[in-house]
Amino acid sequence: MFLVRKKLPCHQQSSGSPPPQGRGRGWSCARRAALLLLLLPLIAPAQTLTLPDLIQQTLTTAAPGLQARAAREGGYWAYRAYQASYRPQLALQGVVPSFNRAIIPVVQPDGTTAFQSVRYNNSLLAVNLTQNIGLTGAQVVVGSQVQRFDDFIRTEKRYNNQPFTLGLTQPLGYFNALKWDSRIAPLLYQESQRQYLEDREAIAQRVTELYFDVLLQQVNAAVAGQNAQATAELLRVGREKYQLGRLSESDLLQLELNLLNAQQAQAQALLDAETATVSLRTYCALPTPDPTAGAAPLAVPTPAPTLAVVPAEALAQAQQHRVAVLALARRQLQAARDVAQARGTTGLLATLTANLGYVNQAPQLTDSYRALQNQQQVALAFSLPLVDWGRRRATIRTAELARDQTQAAVSQDQRSFEQTVLTQAAQVPALASQTRLAARADTLAQRRYAITRATYEAGRLSLTDLTLASAAKDLARRGYILALRAGWVGYYRLRGLTLFDFETQQPLAAQ
Structure with missing residues (x-):
């Protein structure tokens, strides 16, 4: 399981201070001690995994990458078989x-x-x-x-x-099957090569989604751990204030409830992180971690590259490189071939x-x-045939209607394809702006929480204000991770839709 390497110590008392009373303190220490023993093999030093590393590993050794390469090679050998027939x-x-x-x-x-x-x-x-x-069959x-x-x-x-x-x-x-094969087989071969590029980008997009699913749960676990530790410290201070008569019993009970909620959130976050990690490990074909060595944590990626994309240019690149354009043309040819086959098997x-x-x-x-x-x-x-009771006419008409239906579907798919590309290209600036705003909000929320906590400990703010600042801090952190996720997923989705690298201004090439 991938976990942020965060120490979860039992609250330490300064020398000379009496231990606080109450079951909340003892229950917290026992729970944290058990959790520490459970996670001890997982917090050992390990190499941090990055998003590019996992994408490359999945493309190289995992089943999705191997399937994509096998499909491309299958298209190549099918084209070789077609060439051999001539x-x-x-x-x-x-x-x-x-x-x-x-x-x-x-x-x-x-x-x-x-x-x-x-x-x-x-x-x-x-x-x-x-x-x-081929010309005459x-x-x-x-x-x-x-x-x-x-x-x-x-x-x-x-x-x-x-x-x-x-x-x-x-x-x-x-x-004449050879005549139609000469028009369709080259398109199928080009489709297989372009489909391989799209499959690679789709794999990168899926790895990105799974990566950020795990990372978000890791952040949740880290935040929950920090909140539990901070709440335990606040509970200790609150008990001291309560004994001095400076804190009401209602606030003291609220602090204990906050500690229980933080510990429950931490345990749930750890379970969610483990569940998300199983999906990532399965898809990327990662080895099961050695319990004695520990699993590598995930690094928070930098924001996705900022791209200057004009929607019209993105559509032009997609029409030039993407497999859907070839597939639409090939489907029309296959529909016309079916009509010719209906004519060529009757009469x-x-x-x-x-x-x-x-x-x-x-x-x-x-x-x-x-x-x-x-x-x-x-x-x-x-x-x-002298008398076929309209069989030839019905066979040809059926093929013609199927051809007309295919042409209508192709037209609809073409419009949908163009709209998808234009929409994705138009979202690029918004995703970059969203990431910048989320990063700024995360920084401000962290600073506000630090100031609010110091002010609360000085006795100049209520517990409600501290709770609200803590919730805002957690929400901003999760929002930043989600903004990173949307940016990277959009980045790979645009590459997959256009088969063009807007960073280098070069078409994607198969390895």
């Missing part, structure tokens, strides 16, 4: 061996069927070089094939050799197949390369 593919194919020993029916010349015993091996080996043509094949047939009953063997073949398969009217569909080359057969492999003969094959297969 490059020549060389493959070795074969069936070696293909042995068969059986009794099969054989149709005789007179039309009768005789069952004959066969025992043969029919092996095939081929090398094919294929190339996809065709496929060109250049290959070479040799087939060997062994008849073990007649002790014969034959070779059927095709040393060179050139084939073309051209779909006509079909959906008249045909496939043109052409093949030419050389072929020969011989008992010996070398003889099969002599006196090669030409071979040509051309085929046009088609399918045309």
Whole structure:
């Protein structure tokens, strides 16, 4: 657990002073002694953790950072697979061996069927070089094939050799997936790279939120500890004044009640800090602290950098760099592709197949390369639905309506995206001003409390004034931490929305 290294001593009495009476004093010492024993391993000297350290550690070793890198690499390899589909593919194919020993029916010349015993091996080996043509969706094949047939009953063997073949398969009217992939796949790849940058900024923002959640509870625990110690001192002085008749019993009881409330607030703050620390440790993959070594406390960060951001410039950077712009364009292309696919799977569909080359057969492999003969094959297969009861029209219309719906959603998302960027950029000056004001309020509240306490101890102010000053001091301290939190969260949120570093005036780059 991350805790501010604050000593929580039992109230020390000066030599010669009698110990104060009453159960409040003894209960406080026992509680603090138990709390000190409980926290003794946690207040040992440890290296203070800072916000940049935790962000870097999360990006490097924690699950969110590893997932972001894995997603980026997945996008890269998916793009590599798309590129490979446009490059020549060389493959070795074969069936070696293909042995068969059986009794099969054989149709005789007179039309009768005789069952004959066969025992043969029919092996095939081929090398094919294929190339996809993205513009038309065709496929060109250049290959070479040799087939060997062994008849073990007649002790014969034959070779059927095709040393060179050139084939073309051209779909006509079909959906051309390669053509659409050439437009969508590059966008998906760019999205994966930009998404990685956005994921990093989102991780930094989440770490910042968790960091300040813990830090706020640490501040609450520290403030509660200071209040408990100060209240114990005031109770001691109050008892002395009560014995001298200078303090009413009502004020003395109020001081005891204040001490109990401060101790309860301190215990609750410690529990809240531990709960917040578990969330931070889990997200950042921090090791469980060694009870004998103690856990590192968190440092209060400096205010977020003051940025001079013009909302229009932020929107321009976001439109140029952010993944949402690519995603919107990609969604529109995918909707148009679905319409083309609906058209390309209904109606008249045909496939043109052409093949030419050389072929020969011989008992010996070398003889099969002599006196090669030409071979040509051309085929046009088609399918045309004559009556489909409106199926084609309904399929296409469904895809068109989905496309129109996607375009409307894209338009709405575009406006929402632009408004989000403009709003966040416009909040930058306000967040910086809020942090400066909160820092000033914290300083003034601390000074006012010190003056009020000294005045109260001199007997010139009431206990109510002291209580109000203490509450104002605590509220100002928490307000400053919350202002820091809002400033840093806004800083990383703006970076994530624009993928632009306004400090260096450079686009964010992936590592």
